[in-house]
Amino acid sequence: MNRIDWRVHLALLFVQITFGAFHVFAKHAIEIVPPLAVAGLRALVSAPLLLLLARTVDRSWPPRREWGVLALLGFLGVFSNQVLFILGLRHTTATNAAILMPSIPVFAAALAVLLGVEAPKAVRLFGVGLSVAGAVVMLDPAGFSLAGNTLWGNGLILLNCLAYALYLVLQAPVLERLNPLTVVAWAFLFGGIGTLALSVPSLMAIPFRDVPASVWWALLFIVTIPSGVNYALNTWALKRSSPDLVATYTTLQPVAAALLAAAFLDETAGLRELAGFVLIVGGLVVVSRAGGSGGKGRGRSE
Numbered sequence: 001m002n003r004i005d006w007r008v009h010l011a012l013l014f015v016q017i018t019f020g021a022f023h024v025f026a027k028h029a030i031e032i033v034p035p036l037a038v039a040g041l042r043a044l045v046s047a048p049l050l051l052l053l054a055r056t057v058d059r060s061w062p063p064r065r066e067w068g069v070l071a072l073l074g075f076l077g078v079f080s081n082q083v084l085f086i087l088g089l090r091h092t093t094a095t096n097a098a099i100l101m102p103s104i105p106v107f108a109a110a111l112a113v114l115l116g117v118e119a120p121k122a123v124r125l126f127g128v129g130l131s132v133a134g135a136v137v138m139l140d141p142a143g144f145s146l147a148g149n150t151l152w153g154n155g156l157i158l159l160n161c162l163a164y165a166l167y168l169v170l171q172a173p174v175l176e177r178l179n180p181l182t183v184v185a186w187a188f189l190f191g192g193i194g195t196l197a198l199s200v201p202s203l204m205a206i207p208f209r210d211v212p213a214s215v216w217w218a219l220l221f222i223v224t225i226p227s228g229v230n231y232a233l234n235t236w237a238l239k240r241s242s243p244d245l246v247a248t249y250t251t252l253q254p255v256a257a258a259l260l261a262a263a264f265l266d267e268t269a270g271l272r273e274l275a276g277f278v279l280i281v282g283g284l285v286v287v288s289r290a291g292g293s294g295g296k297g298r299g300r301s302e
Contacts, residue, residue: 008240011233012249020256022226023097025218026089032215035086037206040199041219042082043192046228047185053232054185062182069174070183071190077167077231078191083198084160092153100157101253102135107165108247117172118244127286128248134279135251168234168243175239184235188228248287251280 029038055061062070089097109128112118174183238246 005240008237011237012246015230015233016249016252017256018225018230020253022222025221026086029215029218029222030086030090032211033206033219034202035090036199036202038219038222039082039086039195040203042223042227043078043195045223047188047192050185050188050228050232054181058179058182062178062186066178070186073167073171073174073187074189074191075194076163078188079194080163081160081167083195084156084163088153088156088160090153092150092157096150096154097157098253100154100161102132102251103158103161104165104250105244105247106132107162108168108243111166111169112243115169117169118242124244124287127283128244130286131248131251131280131283134283137275137279165247168238168247171235171238172243180235180239181232184231188231245287248284255280
């Protein structure tokens with residue numbers, strides 16, 4: 001069993017805290033800016049920055065034989081993930097979106113086994129289930145709503161979760177052949193082209209004069225941290241661990257949301273939040289100790 005580098009856990013923790021904040025910032029931004037315009041801005045800013053960083057660090061381009069799989073990763077992890085999420089968030093509640101997000105590790109665990117990327121280990125699946133249970137406890141499914149047109153939004157969020165889980169699973173074997181920055185940069189390039197093409201009308205419809213400073217700050221956060229930075233960190237961590245672990249870390253987003261609510265909205269956490277947090281951490285420990293390497297070299301420290 002390979003020991004997972006502590007930096008992997010630190011990177012994934014940062015990713016989930018800032019993704020938790022992304023829900024709040026995105027919900028604020030799309031009150032003024034069209035949802036597809038937000039997705040387009042993410043692609044417009046992050047893709048060139050990631051390509052420049054990959055070229056500077058890796059000093060190479062991926063061979064043409066890899067372009068097909070990189071385009072598929074871009075379709076799943078960038079185009080489908082971002083477009084489905086931002087449109088789904090527009091048509092449902094932030095609570096509904098948060099309750100559906102724990103489906104990512106469930107989808108990832110199932111897909112990894114079905115596609116032969118991960119061996120079906122009972123202890124690992126138990127850890128995934130433990131973390132998902134913790135997220136469910138924290139989120140209180142009784143708050144889930146099907147009122148109004150939220151059914152459409154809920155469906156889009158669920159498809160977003162499936163697309164992102166498949167992106168994580170299919171990315172794992174590619175990282176055996178290519179460097180993490182190259183993978184995420186070219187996935188962002190291919191996915192970003194489609195996202196940008198779809199969002200051009202929405203970008204042109206942005207009411208620039210009416211956008212308050214708070215929305216511009218929210219957009220600045222969205223196009224840098226949850227976009228380029230977090231995608232790069234997730235890919236780096238995936239190369240050194242497994243799709244199960246990276247996906248299971250998404251269950252920490254309710255914890256991040258609770259902490260942010262306590263810090264900025266004067267909300268308080270109770271026993272339910274504490275119990276959920278304990279279950280999530282317990283699940284992460286189990287998945288981590290069950291073996292982080294799903295393929296050659298992904299469990300080593302570099």
